[in-house]
Every structure is written in structure tokens, then in C-alpha cells.
Amino acid sequence: MRLVVDLNRCQGYAQCAFLAPDAFTMHGDEALMFDSQPDDRQWEAVLRAAEACPVKAITVEGPGGVPAGERSGASGVA
Amino acid sequence: MLPVSLDGSLERLRREGRIVIVGASLAGLRAAETLREEGFTGTLTMVGDEPHEPYDRPPLSKQVLLDRVPADHTKLPRRRPVDAEWRLGVAATGLDLAARRVRLADGSELDYDRLLITTGVRARPWPQELEAELDGVFVLRTSDDAAQLHRRLSAGPRRVLVIGAGFAGSEIASACRERGLDVTVAERGAAPLVGALGGVVGEVAAAMQREAGVDLRCGITVTGLEGDAAGRLRCAHLSDGSKVEVEVAVVCLGATRNTEWLADSGLGAGPRGIACDAGCRAFDVRGIVTDDVFVAGDVARSPHPLFGYQFLSLEHWGNAVAGAEVAAHNMISASADRRPHIWTPSFWSAQFGVNIKSVGVPPMGDEIIVTQGSLSERRFTAAYGHHGRVIAAVTFDQAKWLGFYQHLIERAAPFPPDFPTVDRRPEGRHPVPAGFPDPSLPSHGPTVTLSGHSPSDRRISFTPLRA
Numbered sequence: 001m002r003l004v005v006d007l008n009r010c011q012g013y014a015q016c017a018f019l020a021p022d023a024f025t026m027h028g029d030e031a032l033m034f035d036s037q038p039d040d041r042q043w044e045a046v047l048r049a050a051e052a053c054p055v056k057a058i059t060v061e062g063p064g065g066v067p068a069g070e071r072s073g074a075s076g077v078a
Numbered sequence: 079m080l081p082v083s084l085d086g087s088l089e090r091l092r093r094e095g096r097i098v099i100v101g102a103s104l105a106g107l108r109a110a111e112t113l114r115e116e117g118f119t120g121t122l123t124m125v126g127d128e129p130h131e132p133y134d135r136p137p138l139s140k141q142v143l144l145d146r147v148p149a150d151h152t153k154l155p156r157r158r159p160v161d162a163e164w165r166l167g168v169a170a171t172g173l174d175l176a177a178r179r180v181r182l183a184d185g186s187e188l189d190y191d192r193l194l195i196t197t198g199v200r201a202r203p204w205p206q207e208l209e210a211e212l213d214g215v216f217v218l219r220t221s222d223d224a225a226q227l228h229r230r231l232s233a234g235p236r237r238v239l240v241i242g243a244g245f246a247g248s249e250i251a252s253a254c255r256e257r258g259l260d261v262t263v264a265e266r267g268a269a270p271l272v273g274a275l276g277g278v279v280g281e282v283a284a285a286m287q288r289e290a291g292v293d294l295r296c297g298i299t300v301t302g303l304e305g306d307a308a309g310r311l312r313c314a315h316l317s318d319g320s321k322v323e324v325e326v327a328v329v330c331l332g333a334t335r336n337t338e339w340l341a342d343s344g345l346g347a348g349p350r351g352i353a354c355d356a357g358c359r360a361f362d363v364r365g366i367v368t369d370d371v372f373v374a375g376d377v378a379r380s381p382h383p384l385f386g387y388q389f390l391s392l393e394h395w396g397n398a399v400a401g402a403e404v405a406a407h408n409m410i411s412a413s414a415d416r417r418p419h420i421w422t423p424s425f426w427s428a429q430f431g432v433n434i435k436s437v438g439v440p441p442m443g444d445e446i447i448v449t450q451g452s453l454s455e456r457r458f459t460a461a462y463g464h465h466g467r468v469i470a471a472v473t474f475d476q477a478k479w480l481g482f483y484q485h486l487i488e489r490a491a492p493f494p495p496d497f498p499t500v501d502r503r504p505e506g507r508h509p510v511p512a513g514f515p516d517p518s519l520p521s522h523g524p525t526v527t528l529s530g531h532s533p534s535d536r537r538i539s540f541t542p543l544r545a
Binding site for chain 2 (some may be wrong): 002003004006007008010011012025027028029030031032033034035036037059060061
């Protein structure tokens, strides 16, 4: 699994950090740090985080190289 | 959908044309995806000088140095399959515009119908070659750079020297302090980030560094790096005559455009990048726009209507994405269907626990006004003004306001802003000088460069903005 966050778009709502804390963590009050290639076992959590992002800043490519948007209709916005 | 009026050659290009993308990083990848998304079914070749598939660079100076993500674990997600032939680890060495052919370092050649250049920038090395080769002297641009620097920081050096306090240098200093390493930062300007955000904001950045325990030395240059008999870095000599004992030095003196391979090509390429029109089409040295060579990302410089149509070069993540999408679309579209790349410059930096974000072109600003929050709390929004209009804004831990200011910039709203702010402002609403250094002096700070009006400009020196 791979992911990237458009940090121009990110406004630090931190929904992702609640939903997938192993992949997304807040650094200070507002800065987001993410793991670009989290373990595939976090797939469901990461997908929920991407869907919950209020500004749709998270792009995910699923395990096996299938872009999340093509597989399940999840947000693939960047 | 292709309109029926399109001429046959464009249809054929889209169906069976040959597109070569030189530069396999963020811009190159997003362009490839866009080409396929828009129905290009011909052959697509991706050339990259690094052996790695496209990866994300911003984490290298943050997550990677903080030991949270391995340096080789920042590969970019694909939005869709790109069905490309990848030529990775092979640099492009030449371009023949007339023959429409790219030469590669392994001696092979690639013919194209459309070429996209996304070769980006590389870290400017330490100018004294022998000193640069000392064990312990690093730059940080690639994932290999990050892996080496991370390994050395993990070994616990007694002191790290960061040369240059632009965004990259400041982020590296921040990561070092967070890891408990002693750091000296040497900055030629009056404060960190001064070239990018000016002196008023630079003072805030300086206070953040000092509070975090950085040995910050401003108005100072490093005059020499000295090694021991075994070739290991031992100390650095500074322009004030002092000497700092360091085991690691990270050279953060900005970036150089990767345009040397185009030197004799006839393209309008030089140290400031490759000039292109707002549709991402490259200019040749005569100032005539090409129709088969396109440019995107850090290596491009294109005129922007919001900023006096000066050519802007932007070392920004978002610019690479937006430019790539426009370039890819325009490469396979009829002229009436083309779009302009008029993205509003935006960037972010996380350092010393603070999220810094900006929109617009701060170095164009003559004045600055803090509109919300306070500098001393390091949580504020400030607007930059130029000729009576809002030209840029910066936030420290107030990112959610930035969209509003972007809107002000895009409609050339008056400066100082005429709205009542959400805070009571004890100092009143009076702008102060923004405190940018003389733009005729070279600075490694700004990641937004105004580079004049001429597409064939090859000068390396700045043209003073306010001469």
C-alpha cells in the first residue's frame, strides 16, 4: 500500500490520525506526518481515513498496486 | 471525448503516438497518469536518472530523519496504471529538437512525437570540491542522500552543522534537535527563512530555533570545512573567525536546475530553468514557443498573470502536480482545448513543532501585516502587500485561514486588507516593511523565484525587484 497527503490541502483536522494512527500522526498542533508505505494490514483503516478527510487530501494506492479509487470507489483525490 | 472536427494527426497522436517523459519524479508520474486518464493509448516512456521509481521528497527531511519512515519507503501512490516503459537509472544527455530525439547516458536514443521535461532540480553542492568530499559532508535531495544522512545521524554525532537556514536547512535542524543532537545553523542572511518569508517572519523562525536549543548564527557564512588525516570532517571555519567542531555538515544552499543536458539543444534553458508559456510549451532560444516540447515541475519557469506576467519558477510540490496535469492535457489537445497553468503558489513546512504554510509570492511583498493571532505565540496569519494589493500570505499553525487569503490574492484585493480582523489587534492595523534582503544578492531561501520577463534569459544573477 502507498499513500501521499497533499499538505497544501491539509488543514490539520486530524481525522486521519484518529482513524489510522499507525499511518498518520500529528506533529505539534497542526502538522501532519504520514507513513507513505504503511503495512498492508492497515488497509481498511487507511481507507477509512482517506474517506473521512474533510478536504480530501489523501491519495491511496491499494495493496497489489490497484489505485483505491478504481477498486472501491474510495477517494483518490490529490 | 474527441470532437469530430479534430484533425487526423492529433487523433493519431492520441492513438499511437510516442510520448517521452524525461524526469521520473512527482511531476513525471502525475503527467503520465493524466495522459492515460485522458485517453492517450500510444507508447509512453519514462526516463529517470535515479534508479528508483517515483517517490515523495518532502518526507525525506522530516519523517525519514526523525526515524519514523525508512528512506526507501516514500514511494508515490499511483492514481491509475500508467502502462509505461521505465528507463530508470539512466540520465538523458541530449536533445535533438529537429529530429525529435532524446539521447540517453547509455548511448541509446528515444524518438518522440511529444516530449515532456520534468528533470527538476538537484541540491547545490558545497562549492569547494575537496571539502565536499570529506566524510561527514552531506546534501539532502534524494532518497539515497536521506538514507546516508539518516544513518549518520543515528550514529549520534557530537555536533551537526547545517549550512543555510532555508526551509530544508531549518527542517533538518529541527529533526536533529528532536533527536537530541547538538546543532549549529549558519545562515548568511539576518534570520532563518528570510529569503522566503522576510525579516519579520524570519525573527519568529529565529526565536523558534533558539528556543529549541539550536546554536543559530546569522549573518555568518562558512568559509571552510576541515578534515582530519583520515578525511573525516572535523571542524568548520566561519566568517567571523570562529571555529565549530562538527562531525556532520549538511549543505542546504538551495537547488540547481537540471538543464545542463539541454545546453546545446536550442531550447530556452538555463540556470533558472526552462522557459515555457502558460500552456507549458517550452520556448526555444529565439523566444519562439515549441509545440512538441513541454515542461513541468521545478525545472519549469512560466509567466503568471497574477504576478505581472513575470516568469515564475517554483520548487513546490503542488506546482509539480498542477503543472504536470496541465502539460499532459495540453500535449494531446488541440490548441482551442488547451488550458493555462496558473496555479497559485502554495507550500508548507513543518519545523520545531510548527506548521508553516504560505500562498502567493511572499518575496514580492514590500510590506507585511499580521492580521490574526500573534507573532510571539507563533500562531498567526500575516498578509504581504505589493503596490496596494495582497500578494501573499503566511500562516504559522493557522492553516485553515489560508484559503481565504488565497482568494484575496487571486482577486487582487487591496492591501492592507480592509476587513475587520477576527482578533482585536492592540498594535492597530498598520503594515510594516516585510524585511526581505536585497533581491540582487543571491539567496538560497526562496522557493519561489521571479525570473524576469525574457524566455531566453540565461543570466544566473537576480534582477533586483525594487531597484
